[in-house]
Amino acid sequence: MDLQKHAPVQDAAAxxxxxxxxxxxxxxADRDRVADMLREALAEGRLxxxxxxERVEGVLA
Known part of the structure; x- marks a missing residue:
């Protein structure tokens, strides 16, 4: 039995x-969510x- 996974096929138009x-x-909204996550990481001492x-600058760029 062949159990290999295959990538979905997309037609040329897609x-x-x-x-x-x-x-x-x-x-x-995506940028705000990530900035909030970074702020939490800073507060928890993970950054x-x-x-x-540096990371907030990248988020806002």
Whole structure:
């Protein structure tokens, strides 16, 4: 019995209209959620102040 998994097949039209990863944009709500998570990580001591600042800068870019 063949139990290999296969990637879903997309037709040419679906591939041409699907956005590339580099073209995807986060919403303001997505950015706010991530900034909140980073703030919590800083408060819990899981990030240093420098790490937090660097990552928040990336989120807002």
């Amino acid at each position: 591939r041409s209209t699907a956005p590339r990863t580099s073209e995807l944009r986060a919403s303001d 240093t102040a420098d790490e937090h600042a």
